[in-house]
Amino acid sequence: MDPSTDLVQQITSISQSIYTSDPHNPHLYLARGKLHAQLGFHDLAAADAYRALTLLEGVVEEEPDCVEYVARRRASTLTGEKKEEKEEDDDDDDDDGGFVRISRDEYDANIAPVYVLLVQSLTQCGCLRDAFEFGSRAARHLRLLGDQQYADSIDILEKNGLGQNPNTLPAQGYARRVLYPWNTHEPDRKAQETLSLLNKRLETVAPACEVRAVSLPALHGEKLQEDEEKEEGEVSVQLGLFAKRDLQPGEIILRESSLLTATNRLHDDLCDACNGPLPGLSEAVACQECDDTIFCSQTCHDHAQAVYHAAVCGHEGLESLGKDVADPQDKADYLYFLLLGRAVAMAATQDCHPLDLPEVKYIWGDFHEYDSTEKDLPFSFQLSILQPMRLLEEMGLDPFTTLARYDTWVLNTLYAKFRGTASGRLSTWDGGPEVCAVHPLWCLANHSCDPNVRWEWGGEITFMVRREEEKAVWKRGDEKKEVSAALLRKDEEILNHYCDIGLGVRQRREWAQGALGGLCQCTRCKWEEKPSS
Ligand SMILES: C[S@@+](CC[C@H](N)C(=O)[O-])C[C@H]1O[C@@H](n2cnc3c(N)ncnc32)[C@H](O)[C@@H]1O
Numbered sequence: 001m002d003p004s005t006d007l008v009q010q011i012t013s014i015s016q017s018i019y020t021s022d023p024h025n026p027h028l029y030l031a032r033g034k035l036h037a038q039l040g041f042h043d044l045a046a047a048d049a050y051r052a053l054t055l056l057e058g059v060v061e062e063e064p065d066c067v068e069y070v071a072r073r074r075a076s077t078l079t080g081e082k083k084e085e086k087e088e089d090d091d092d093d094d095d096d097g098g099f100v101r102i103s104r105d106e107y108d109a110n111i112a113p114v115y116v117l118l119v120q121s122l123t124q125c126g127c128l129r130d131a132f133e134f135g136s137r138a139a140r141h142l143r144l145l146g147d148q149q150y151a152d153s154i155d156i157l158e159k160n161g162l163g164q165n166p167n168t169l170p171a172q173g174y175a176r177r178v179l180y181p182w183n184t185h186e187p188d189r190k191a192q193e194t195l196s197l198l199n200k201r202l203e204t205v206a207p208a209c210e211v212r213a214v215s216l217p218a219l220h221g222e223k224l225q226e227d228e229e230k231e232e233g234e235v236s237v238q239l240g241l242f243a244k245r246d247l248q249p250g251e252i253i254l255r256e257s258s259l260l261t262a263t264n265r266l267h268d269d270l271c272d273a274c275n276g277p278l279p280g281l282s283e284a285v286a287c288q289e290c291d292d293t294i295f296c297s298q299t300c301h302d303h304a305q306a307v308y309h310a311a312v313c314g315h316e317g318l319e320s321l322g323k324d325v326a327d328p329q330d331k332a333d334y335l336y337f338l339l340l341g342r343a344v345a346m347a348a349t350q351d352c353h354p355l356d357l358p359e360v361k362y363i364w365g366d367f368h369e370y371d372s373t374e375k376d377l378p379f380s381f382q383l384s385i386l387q388p389m390r391l392l393e394e395m396g397l398d399p400f401t402t403l404a405r406y407d408t409w410v411l412n413t414l415y416a417k418f419r420g421t422a423s424g425r426l427s428t429w430d431g432g433p434e435v436c437a438v439h440p441l442w443c444l445a446n447h448s449c450d451p452n453v454r455w456e457w458g459g460e461i462t463f464m465v466r467r468e469e470e471k472a473v474w475k476r477g478d479e480k481k482e483v484s485a486a487l488l489r490k491d492e493e494i495l496n497h498y499c500d501i502g503l504g505v506r507q508r509r510e511w512a513q514g515a516l517g518g519l520c521q522c523t524r525c526k527w528e529e530k531p532s533s
Pocket of ligand 1 (some may be wrong): 216217218219238239240363364366420421442443445446447448515516517520521
C-alpha cells in the first residue's frame, strides 16, 4: 500500500473518533497532528497541536472552575500494555459515560511534544511570528517544569527564531491548496448531473445563459515569459457561461442576489443580508429579537432568518469580531474571514455541512493536484485557527464537539473557494476593501481583458452586455486595434473582467493574477504585450 494512503486512513480513523465520540481528548489531536505533518499538511498539524495545547492547559489550571473545556478521554482509547496499566489507575476517576479526565502525568508526558509540534508546524507554514512567540513561551514554561526532563525540547524550541526581532517576522504563511483526500463533499463539477443542476438554477437568474465545460489555458503562479510560451497548449477544463441565444448590447442577462456576503464596516448602513444600501427608516426592517440587525426589506429579513440569522441572533460578541482591523493591509484577509463566518452561520442555521451549502458546493476552488508541493493558500494562526475558534465560541458552540463541520480542513476548503470566486467592493471613504460576496452563478463566468459584459453590484449583481462604446480599446504603443462587435452571439462565451480593463497590460496582469492563478493569456493581453510592428 502507498504509505500516504495508510496515513490518510489513520487520519480518517482518528477524525472519526474526534467527530463522534472523543472530542476533548488531547492525545487524539497530538496523534492526528503528527500524521498531518507527515503528509505535508503543516497547517492542519498546527491547528491540532493548538487544540491539544488548549485542552492540556486546562489540566493544570489553578482554578478548575475557570476551565472551559475539560480535557478527558474515553477509557478505551489507549491500547495494549499501556491500557492495562492505565485502567488500574483510572478506576478511581472514571467519569460518567466511560470518560476519564486527563491526569497530571499525561500532561507532563505530552506538553513538550505538543509545543514542539505547534512551533515546528507554524514554522513550516511560514507563520514565523507566532512560531517565535509560542516557542519562547513554551521554552520558559518547560524550564519551570524541569530543566533536565525537557532539555531536548527546550533546545528545539529556543532555536526557533533565535536572534530575530519578532515584530519583523511574518505572521502570514501559506498552506497547500488541495482537495483533501477525505473530503467527500466535493462534486464532480463537469458531470452532466452537475451541469443540469446549475442550468436549472440559471433558469431564473440568467435564463439566456447556460453553463458548459470549457478548456482554458492552464495558468501558473509566477512564471517567466519563456515558461509561459513553453507551456502554451496546456489546458485546464473548467466551467464557463455561454449565450443560449443572440444577446443585444445593453441587455441585462443575469440578476443574482446572495446572502453569502460580508462587510467590515462596524455600524454600517447596509442591509445585513444582501449588503445593499438601506432604504429610509420607514421601509427598513429590524430583527424582532436583536434590534441592532437591520434589513433592507421584509424579503431580506425573512430570507436571512431561514438562511443564517437564527444562529447569530442575539450573540453580541460577534458584532465586532473580525471588524476591528488595525492594519489596513490585513483588511482583505479579514473580509474573507467574515465571509467564512457567514458560511458557518448558514451551516449552523440550516443544520448542514458548510461544504454542502448550495452557495458553496459547486464553486471553483482553484485546487492544485494532490501531489503538488506548492503552497499558495494564505494561512495564519489568527485567521485560520484562533479567530475561527472564537467565532464558534461567540455563537455558543463548542469548537471541539462541532469539528465534524468546522474542522480546519473544512475552513481551508472554504477559504480556497472564496479566494477563487468572491467579488469585493471598495470603500468610498478610504479606498480599502469593505464588502465582499460570493455569487455562485455569476462567478461561473471566466475573465477576459476584452470582456463582452460589464457588471454592477448593489443589492444584487447584474451582467449587462457591453455596448460598442463600452468595449475595450486595444493599445500597443501608438497603435490601436478595432474593437470587436458588441453583439453577443448564440454559443459565444460570456466573458467577465476581474480587473479594471482601462489599465495597461502589465498592471492588468498584476491585478488579475490572484483571481486567475497566473498571468492573463487573453488575446488582448497577448497582442498588447507583443512589441508594436
Ligand atoms: C471565478 S472562477 C471562473 C469560473 C471557473 N472557470 C469555474 O469552473 O467555475 C475563476 C477561475 O477560472 C479560471 N479562469 C477564468 N478566466 C480565465 C482565463 N481567461 N484564462 C484562464 N483561466 C481562467 C481560473 O482558473 C480562475 O481561477
